[in-house]
Each structure stands twice: as structure tokens, then as C-alpha cells.
Amino acid sequence: MNINVSIEKGKDWICLFSVELAKIMNSYFDEKGLLNMSLFDSKEKIYSYLSGYYFTRGSKLGENFYSFEGYNNIFPYSLLEKAGCNKILFFRTKYHIPGGSIYYFEPSVPLEKYFDIVDKEMLNKIFQKKNETEYPKTRTEKLIEQIFDNFEQM
Numbered sequence: 503m504n505i506n507v508s509i510e511k512g513k514d515w516i517c518l519f520s521v522e523l524a525k526i527m528n529s530y531f532d533e534k535g536l537l538n539m540s541l542f543d544s545k546e547k548i549y550s551y552l553s554g555y556y557f558t559r560g561s562k563l564g565e566n567f568y569s570f571e572g573y574n575n576i577f578p579y580s581l582l583e584k585a586g587c588n589k590i591l592f593f594r595t596k597y598h599i600p601g602g603s604i605y606y607f608e609p610s611v612p613l614e615k616y617f618d619i620v621d622k623e624m625l626n627k628i629f630q631k632k633n634e635t636e637y638p639k640t641r642t643e644k645l646i647e648q649i650f651d652n653f654e655q656m
Contacts, residue, residue: 537578545612548585553616562621566608573600586610 507520532538542548555577560570570577582590588608595602609617 539578539580542581542584545585548581549613549616552581552585552613553620556617557620560617562617563606566614568607568609568617570605570607571602572604573602577603577605579605582607585613587613 505520505522505526507518507523510517510519530538530541542551555570556568559572560568562568579590579592582605587610589606591606593604593606
């Protein structure tokens with residue numbers, strides 16, 4: 503498939519213009535601007551999408567304990583259900599701009615295998631640095647521990 507793209511470049515930016523590419527990108531969304539759920543017609547497509555979301559907006563908070571975080575976005579909760587995730591908790595910040603949402607969940611075994619592929623490079627570096635440095639726990643880390651404790655009791 504040939505896609506016509508015009509490019510504008512500045513000193514610190516680049517802008518791409520393409521009618522064809524815009525049509526392709528827009529085909530992923532319905533008339534309300536929400537993700538087109540009919541695209542996810544197999545487990546592999548669901549796992550792949552969730553892995554990409556995990557890579558860009560996710561965190562592994564503990565053994566079998568993950569989160570997705572977003573601002574001013576609508577994440578399709580049903581994809582976590584379709585992927586076989588357990589113990590899905592949703593937290594939304596109110597009265598903040600931008601609005602935030604966090605999903606805490608326990609992934610299914612197949613989904614966690616997809617996440618493990620993403621984790622190998624990304625999280626090894628983070629945890630290695632964290633383990634090398636001693637510092638007091640932040641309020642956020644304390645909150646995550648509290649949520650994790652409640653999560654385990656479900």
C-alpha cells in the first residue's frame with residue numbers, strides 16, 4: 503500500500519500530513535471517538551494491544567499485580583475482562599485537570615507472558631537502579647503498597 507505523506511520540518515519538530523494515513527488511523531475508532539472493539543476478534547490481538555498499552559502506560563507493581571494509567575482518555579475496561587484478567591480495580595481522580603484514571607489488575611497467564619516480553623528490557627533496568635539506591639518511600643509507593651495489600655485480600 504502506498505501512502506502519500508507530506509512533511510514539514512522545523513528546528514525541533516516534524517509534522518506529517520497524509521489523508522490516507524488519517525483514514526487508516528481514524529478507522530480504529532467509532533463515530534463517538536472510542537476504540538473500535540470489533541478490531542479485537544482474537545485473543546492475540548487483545549494481548550498485543552494490552553501489551554502496547556502496558557509498554558506506554560503500564561507498570562508492574564508486584565507479583566501478579568499490574569496497573570494501567572491514563573489521563574483524559576477512555577480505556578476499554580472490557581479488554582481486560584476479555585483477556586481473562588482477575589480482580590480488576592478502577593480508580594479515577596475527580597476534580598483534577600487533566601482527569602486521571604488507573605486500572606489495577608491481575609493478568610491472566612497468557613497475558614502475563616506477553617507482558618514478560620515487554621518487561622525483560624524495560625523493567626530490569628528500572629528495578630536494578632531502584633535496588634541499588636536506598637531512599638525513603640514516597641507517598642505514592644506507600645499508597646501502592648496499601649492498594650496491593652487490599653488487592654491480595656480480594
